[in-house]
Amino acid sequence: MMKEFNILLAGVGGQGVILMSELLGRAAIADGLKVRGSEILGMAVRGGSVTSIIRIGEDVHGPLIPQGKCHVLIGLEPSEGLRHASYLSESGMVILNTAPILPFTVSLGQSAYPDLDQIVTRLNGVASKVIELDAARIAQDAGSLLATNVVMLGALFGIDLLPIKTATAKEAIEARFPSKAVPVNIKAFDLGYEACRQALR
Secondary structure (H helix, E strand, O other): OOOOEEEEEEEEOOOOHHHHHHHHHHHHHHOOOOEEEEEEEOOOOOOOEEEEEEEEOOOOOOOOOOOOOEEEEEEOOHHHHHHOHHHEEEEEEEEEEOOOOOOHHHHOOOOOOOOHHHHHHHHHOOOOEEEEEOHHHHHHHHOOHHHHHHHHHHHHHHOOOOOOOHHHHHHHHHHHOOHHHHHHHHHHHHHHHHHHHHHHO
């Protein structure tokens, strides 16, 4: 049994962070793993920060990841990924969706959004590996922009470090979505998985 594996999902409202966390948790439980987790929601409007934590393993007793103990950081939104970089362990990896969602304060000229290259450079300074994916484009290729979070879930399994079977993750998708939405989401998962495998080669 794995002693401890910590995953942090960071994005904004409307990206499906909580749903991605739910699918991951369901799959872990289905595989007989001990799971702990928590969610932190920002403003209750689309675009507010959303963070979800999934901790898997026999030595996991609390729902929060200590600073410097995150094994994989999933940035569904680039700047939100960077915001949580301090949680990464020395060997921690980042899977980053490169499609930004600009806060309304940027549109109003009240704040500036960091350049994507700057975000990636800063993440590379603290992570052992940063995998960049245009998950929004991949989701559109699968058939729906709404499947961006499932693309990122597939990418997470693509790093081949999780103690959860890929088949179990797909079963969780099939159980969670209406039957007509299952093919698109399974395709999104597979495309995210393959994109991650390609990035690691």
